Amino acid sequence: xxxxPDEPLARFFEYRETKDRRLRDELISEHLGLAISLARRFAGxxxxxxxxxxxxxxxxxxxxxxxxxxxGLAFSTFATPTISGEIKRHFRDRSWSVRVPxxxxxxxxxxxxxxxDLTNExxxxxxxxxxxxxxxxxxxxxxxxxxxxxxxxxxxxxxxxPGDDRTLGDTIGDEExxxxxxxxxxxxxxxxxxxxxxxxxxxxLRFFDGLTQTEIATRVGISQMHVSRLLARSLDAxxxxxxxxxxxx
Amino acid sequence: xxxxxxxxxxxxxxxxxxxxxxxxxxxADAGSRIGMTxxxxxxxxxxxxxxxxxxxxxxxxxxxxxxxxxxxxxIEVEGTCVDEGGPFAPSELARTxxxxxxxxxxxxxxxxxxxxxxxxxxxxx
Numbered sequence: 001x002x003x004x005p006d007e008p009l010a011r012f013f014e015y016r017e018t019k020d021r022r023l024r025d026e027l028i029s030e031h032l033g034l035a036i037s038l039a040r041r042f043a044g045x046x047x048x049x050x051x052x053x054x055x056x057x058x059x060x061x062x063x064x065x066x067x068x069x070x071x072g073l074a075f076s077t078f079a080t081p082t083i084s085g086e087i088k089r090h091f092r093d094r095s096w097s098v099r100v101p102x103x104x105x106x107x108x109x110x111x112x113x114x115x116x117d118l119t120n121e122x123x124x125x126x127x128x129x130x131x132x133x134x135x136x137x138x139x140x141x142x143x144x145x146x147x148x149x150x151x152x153x154x155x156x157x158x159x160x161x162p163g164d165d166r167t168l169g170d171t172i173g174d175e176e177x178x179x180x181x182x183x184x185x186x187x188x189x190x191x192x193x194x195x196x197x198x199x200x201x202x203x204x205l206r207f208f209d210g211l212t213q214t215e216i217a218t219r220v221g222i223s224q225m226h227v228s229r230l231l232a233r234s235l236d237a238x239x240x241x242x243x244x245x246x247x248x249x
Numbered sequence: 250x251x252x253x254x255x256x257x258x259x260x261x262x263x264x265x266x267x268x269x270x271x272x273x274x275x276x277a278d279a280g281s282r283i284g285m286t287x288x289x290x291x292x293x294x295x296x297x298x299x300x301x302x303x304x305x306x307x308x309x310x311x312x313x314x315x316x317x318x319x320x321x322x323x324i325e326v327e328g329t330c331v332d333e334g335g336p337f338a339p340s341e342l343a344r345t346x347x348x349x350x351x352x353x354x355x356x357x358x359x360x361x362x363x364x365x366x367x368x369x370x371x372x373x374x
Contacts, residue, residue: 041340125287128281144274146277146290
């Protein structure tokens, strides 16, 4: 199969250290061929190639954000399943009609945040028991939330935008021009514009730049608990905009 | 963690893709019982999902039989479904995905069955 040339790990170490947006864009641009190659393997299944390439690019973005160069893997080895998984989830979850209860959606969001926090604190990926203890739920609830996160992501992508004929997925990178295109075209930006500026900043730092709540608190100059409350309130507002007809659980 | 030796969990689900959710849930539960981390569980879920779909082809009329075997520091998953004689050519992409997330795996057709087996170990430390 086609893969991008292995990136010298030094640049990924540099990105992990600096979170430099320009460097991230360069890394994504240089590996765009891998994403497009993987996307085209799924062509002919009822989805436009352009759409698949956009989803693959989003997967590439996630791969760059999540890649841990200290593990010694080539980036292309790590990125391939991440990108492919993104595309496959897009296909398979579209046929999944299970509606995820609001409470489970919220637990999924807490799971996402908690995994990030614990990974930073422990210096490794946490176990289910550790996550459950942190969130104060049963391990079974953590497992269900892992699964719910899949559906929630897709449900959001398929959600109709308020006051717009497009869906969230439609807005992910209308043209190919790297990460900024993907990120800036996302409807999240449209929705974020309805929030106060500080909440926009916090959401971006948490969900786009991958900072922990503690790191955000330091940067913005408020307490971690305040960050947590603002995140929860902002996400709830965004969810209501995306899914306004659903009753709270 | 309480040592678990060769405990087996069996699951039979329809071949439709939407039922793979049950396979992923079972995989995550099984893996968590031997102390796998969140990342390892995500990898295991991807592998079971990918291999399950590969051998069933998403056919709703077939049954995917799964056996999860829990060992002390590893999990083995075997999946089977009836081979109806059509072409069975797992994609290179599927193989690449699975190879990236598990320690060992095999795909084969034998005795009228499509079969996969995977092994994923709990990393040391």
